[in-house]
Amino acid sequence: MPGKLGVYICTGCAIGDALDAAKLVKCATGELKAPVCRTHAMLCGAEGCGLIRQDLETKAVDTVVIAGCSPRFKTEVFNFNHGSVVERVNLREHVAWCHKPQDEDTQMLAEDYLRMGVARALKTEAGEPLHDEISRTLLVIGGGVTGITAALEAAAAGYQVVLVEKEEELGGRAAHSRRLAQEIEGLAESALYHPRIRTLCLAQVVKIEGQPGMFDVAVSTAGGRETIRAGAIVVATGWKPYDASRLTHLGYGISPDVITNADLERMAAAGPILRPSTQQPVRSVLFVQCAGSRDKEHLPYCSSACCMGTLHQIGYLRQQDPEALVYVIYKDMRTPGQDERVYREVQDHPMNFFTKGEVESVRPWSNGTLAVTVNNTLLGDSITVCVDLVVLATGMVPNASEQILNLAYRQGPELPVLQDGFPDSHFICFPYETRRTGIYAAGVARAPMDDALARTDGMGAALKALQSMEMAAQGQAVHPRGGDDSYPSFFLQRCTQCKRCTEECPFGALDEDAKGTPQPNLYRCRRCGICMGACPERIVSFRNYSVDMIASMIKAIEVPEEAEEKPRVLALVCENDAYPALDLAGVRRRQYDANVRVIPLRCLGSLNIVWIADALSRGIDGVLLIGCKYGDDYQCHFTKGSELAARRLENVKETLQRLQLEPERLQLTQLAINEWDKLPELFDGFVERMRELGPNPYKGL
């Protein structure tokens, strides 16, 4: 029973000027019955921390509530490594810096936050982190540039690596490139002879079971089938060229002399570049850039490497014939950074001709040549050019969604992908992450890129994978709740097998038994709490985050009588974007209405609708939910959290109508972290609308 509560109030950073600390102490010791309550002008200093540490060491206190700056700051200072519960109350960014000093409403806000913080602290339980035997072997799938780099990096860091390649030899596509073959050969050799890398060629992953730290990967090889225990997985399965048979409008198929950039690369790697129809040297060639790329009918994206690919291939041609005519028809030449130098150099050759344009047709011409007609050129007209060879610079299609991983997961055998076929991830903040914890995508399997970037990618993904194994070994979550050693527990006796949690978990952490009862794989869990929000029976909880805990915080809010004309608004905000945004508003000293009470949620997807009912039935006038942006360009750190919350609200609105409450009392807003300046307006506007609606009729009931 947590009973030895200690409340520590910092009066530094203008908190003491804005608030009456004595009243706060009175609230803590009186109403909240805290046996220990101290104030200090600089709690984060050695002396301030000493007070707390001393109380902990003398066992005068086992539950610490620190009221001062935002919990996003001074995390190390207030980490006492003691196993005790430490809860932070944000009196600085959310109270003192953004509300009228020495004001009744500001004081009420601070006291409410103190009540809520104490409620939260008292509902937090100490607990042991997960501890199982964790494998520190990294499995890398795909032995191309990316995969080999990932394997070498992990091995260099001292980890055991198993590298699985489906072809006979390592090297991937780069091994068939004239420019890269030699380099890749060297890279492959260093992997082959590395003492910590076990290379399996002609091998495929047939099944993956388990979770980070304990994946059981069944691999079929020429020698049979074996199961490998791996701690984490890097998916570097690369790409295939876009299917050129769909590019008949660009002449593919009308003549053997219309080829793709991949065909040309193979030809150039093997020997001289010849016209396929005659086996004679090529005297003139036309490259069609973006062949089936950046095109709604084909690949909507830019593969980013084809412009440079073409420039390199022109280089091969120049080596064999300095006088050959080379035409390049592009949408835009994309050669960022140093690549621009290559573009300039190639452009400088008198016999290289570049123009923007759209290829209208490719048709046979006299002497077996091909006539290419191009519209909308920079020359001001449509032009026709006759050439020996047409090269279609086709884009990259990721090998990420078919028969790669064969996961024995309830949510499907492969990585969830976005509309373009690349693995879904919060790619702005966490490259390499996928929606399967412990499995990291790298190279073109993740996003289109060239070989140089693929190496960086292999390195990055390897580091993330190693990190994930180490976190698993400590029983901690990976990004974005890195270091969190809580985990969800399921009170399965009350489970109704509705499957909402197993369906909604963005990371596929929950499998099911035959009846549909969730079977948690806790090492896959990212601790977002979406299962907790999904569960209608409220059987999911964390030791430090639960439906009951948030409900207690809501109940701790003091709701003034109707006559006082002080509306109360509850804001449930995402801790990843909206909460830091609100801190920023405080740092910038933006002022807003002091009638709003903010509770951070791990993700808006962990919103359990019972909280809304709790709030409104207690007379709180309105509930504001602030989550990350969702949709195609979502910014949710847990992929779908705010979208799921929005879906759950649909049901709540009906409930509101039944209770004869205006639907306007509930509002969900999407907010990005850089939109902090919109928050004051949002709060003020919402409170104003609540005033207009009049008090919640359930007030005081």
Added chain:
Amino acid sequence: MAEAVLVQPDASLIREIIAMGGGDLKKCYQCGTCAVSCDLSAEDVSFPRRQMLAAQWGLRDRLMEDPGPWLCFYCGGCTTRCPRKANPGEVMMALRRYLTAQYDWTGLSGLMYRSAFWEIGALALVAALVVLAFVLPHGFGFGLLAQSPAALESVNLGQFAPKEIVHIADRLLALLLGLLLLVNASRMFRALTRGKDIPLGAYLRAIPNLLVEAATQRRWRGCQDHTAASNWRRHLLLVTGYATIFTLVVVFLPWFQVEDSGFHWTSLLGYYAAGILLWSTASMLWDRARRRSEMHRFSELSDWLFPALLFLTALTGILLHAFRLSNWPMATCTMYVIHLAIAVPMLVVEVPFGKWAHLFYRPVAIYVAAVSRESSKGSSSNLGARSN
């Protein structure tokens, strides 16, 4: 959409333009900054972007039909603003060299623009011929002096170089060079007007403008670059000096060439011409040497030779005049030959084959651009239209 044009790049053209100073030509990536920043570029005759592309792609017909290169006065604004350092200003200059060579049916122009050996060689050859003309005959020049030393007692150009003969010779030369130039200019005219249906009336109506343009380079005034006004003034002065001396020599030589050491009023006009020519060409050469403004940053041999020879012509002319007034017979005769050995090669090489020809080509191009604009009013042409 119009019928697609069959494009066959002319490799030799690209190499020739590069050899004539357009070495940065291929760097252009067609952003069009040059054309939009040029005060003189117009929608119907747009430059330099179009010419950059036509040259890059080796499209000879397009360049031959295009008056654009001659409509540019090379302020260099495009070069300054070019994000790719493709130097459009100098490429336009190279194009003018290339076109001058193309208009010339003898092919000599091209040889001289491509090779310093040919250019210097041609000048030296003509100079040698001039000197030989004064050395070889017996009753004339140094031959005469050798026979009758009495001729050296006082300045007597009437014996050394009788003005009747010189006058006939200079008019013959003017006629010959004029004819060559006329042939080249008519080839230019035909190239510019090919495929264009321009009524005779339009040509006639534009003649007054042609004359004004030829005399004053009025179009240059449209350029807002800070260097344009002073360059135009200097050039206009040079034109007046040049026109004065040209008229004196070709029309009024019997009065202008005074044969004894006396003074004649025509020398006053000569002073004007010599003063202007010396100052303006010296200042142009100085600018080229300093390479401060865009126009003067890149100099091919041909850019040096024309002003240098003009300067030397004026210098030797004024020295000849001084020696004659001083009554130094041998010095006068020698300077007379040196003067001609500079002026004649300059004219022979530069008028039909070189930089001098811009006196004709520029006004003709402006003229053709004006008449084709007038005749195409109402009917639209996509020739100058930007595609994006």
